[in-house]
Amino acid sequence: MLLDVEKLTTSYRGLIAISDISLAVAEGEIVAVAGANGAGKSTLLKSISGMERPRDGAVTFAGDRIETLPAHLITARGLAYVPENRRLFPRLSVYDNLRLGSYMHRKLPDRDAPLERCFALFPRLKERLSQRAETLSGGEQQMLAISRALMTRPKLLMLDEPSQGIMPKLVDEIFQAVLSIRATGVTILIVEQRLAESLEIADRGYVLQTGRVVLSGSAADLRDNPDIRRAYLGI
Amino acid sequence: MSTEALIQVIASGLLMGLIYALIAVGLSLIFGLMDVVNFAHGEFLMVAMYATFGLWLVSGIDPVLLAPAVTALLFVMGALVYLGIVRYAMRAKANIGMVQIFATFGLAILIQGLSQYFFTPDYRSISNTWLGGHTLNVFGVYLPWPQIYGGVISVLVFGGLYLLMSRTDFGRALEATREDQGAVALVGIDRNRVFALGWGLGAALVGIAGAVLAIFYYIHPQVGATFALIAYVTVALGGFGSVFGALVAGVIVGLVEALTAVILPSSLKAVGVYALYLGVVFVRPSGLFGRL
Secondary structure, three states: OOEEEEEEEEEEOOEEEEEEEEEEEOOOOEEEEEEOOOOOHHHHHHHHHOOOOOOEEEEEEOOEEOOOOOHHHHHHOOEEEEOOOOOOOOOOEHHHHHHHHOHHHOOOOOOOOHHHHHHHHOHHHHHOOOOEHHHOOHHHHHHHHHHHHHHOOOOEEEEEOOOOOOOHHHHHHHHHHHHHHHHOOOEEEEEEOOHHHHHHHOOEEEEEEOOEEEEEEEHHHHHHOHHHHHHOOOO | OOHHHHHHHHHHHHHHHHHHHHHHHHHHHHHHHHOOOOOOHHHHHHHHHHHHHHHHHHHOOOHHHHHHHHHHHHHHHHHHHHHHHHHHHOOOOOOHHHHHHHHHHHHHHHHHHHHHHHHOOOOEOOOOOOOOOOEEEEOOEEEEHHHHHHHHHHHHHHHHHHHHHHHOHHHHHHHHHHHOOOOHHHHOOOHHHHHHHHHHHHHHHHHHHHHHHHHHOOEOOOHHHHHHHHHHHHHHHHOOOOHHHHHHHHHHHHHHHHHHHHHOOHHHOHHHHHHHHHHHHHHOOOOOOOOO
């Protein structure tokens, strides 16, 4: 397993946000985590990426325990995280945001090698290179955030609600991009409220409810699960 | 007042203003980076002046040549102050602003006390330097060489700073950390390292200023306070956190001070600067180029 999360528990000011969550992601997979607002999806990703410190449990990435590492060292190991609010550098240009993505690799002669791949995925970024990140639309900002993460050359890309606040037309483009990214050998863990779309591109999925895993299985099994069809797919 | 005398005043004010800008820019840089006002900024300047004096005393090397060593020394000092004090002050759970003020203010008092103890309150000065006491006569306008040197250094430093901020990876990392210190970890940047280097850079900049001032100004344990006050006005006028606002504001402060000295008795020369400051606070509290 590329990523192994065991019995992870994180609390905010004494309130448990996620509790005893175990999940695994194998190399080359797309794994979706679904759940309603407040189910703990974002906390889960923050706890894996080091942005939040878990209270208990273990996170193993590429064979090493990482749950006590500071966030920047987790990124350096090849685990990239695109948070819900994207956290771009708003006053810096699109190009500077991308260049910061490859900051860790600044000594490499082919530092900006992933750039062409990002432009292939999201051609409109290329047109906006000199614009400030804050002037982009929501969808374009999401594209930039994903591209910035790809510039760090991740083994695993974690996406938190990439479809949020985006024109419906672009949502499909983002999901197609996720598939293309996987095709280049990057493993993906995606958190989504849009269960139907994410199960369409995922291999496996987990469903969270009030901080716990209540269901897990292959994407096909989850799609056919009557509880899920009723609760999430509105069928 | 004759035209020549006016030109004389403006030229002197301009040069002193460039030196004020150089003194202030480190303060603004550190504030912009992490919203911390370094109340020991004046003491950093004082340490740089004593360092120049001490190195000159033991080696006999001219202060112009000592400037790089003093700058490097202050860089190390700034980084250590962050790593040893400010980093911990930032971890305060409550009243974080107060904790930071007391941490750097306490440091200022400590540095002052130590220099009183070790160097005595005596006024020191560096004599027989290449530049000290010499003036340049440009069509009847007399400019002291140490101030010309300071002005030129200031312009060069601001030029270098511009290149550093806009053209280098470290400059981008610095800008990114200013924008969102929590997000730089997402691209693998250690914000603590950026902060330590930022403090080093801010202290190094005031170090250069100290090496310049030591040539023509008396050195004593309270010397920092005099210039720190002007530096705070400069930074407030230019806009807290704005590096190039500090340059413009420093020049304005220098000019206003020089012109005030013409109108009012010289003991009141600071009045103009503080009146200007008051005006800024009332009219544009974020300063000329501030983002507040």
